Amino acid sequence: MVALVCRLVNVSSHAGSPTLTGDPDRPFAALLPSAAYTPSKAALSALTVQCANELRKEHILVNAVAPG
Numbered sequence: 001m002v003a004l005v006c007r008l009v010n011v012s013s014h015a016g017s018p019t020l021t022g023d024p025d026r027p028f029a030a031l032l033p034s035a036a037y038t039p040s041k042a043a044l045s046a047l048t049v050q051c052a053n054e055l056r057k058e059h060i061l062v063n064a065v066a067p068g
Helices: 018-022 037-058
Strands: 006-011 060-065
Touching: 006 037, 037 060
Parallel strands: 006 060
Antiparallel strands: none
8 A cells, every 4th residue: 555645835935034034144135125025935934834743743744945
């Protein structure tokens, strides 16, 4: 019998990282301020961690990728 493998992959961005965007010496600090984009990517990162913790017991792997 073949085991079913479930994965959930969210597409995020490094611009959602408070560490990368909060440091004025980092390249992401040069991004134009956005009231929607950066907070939404930060929320997606938090949601990914929460889903990973909750769905682990169901053997569902949850990841986020940040291309670029």
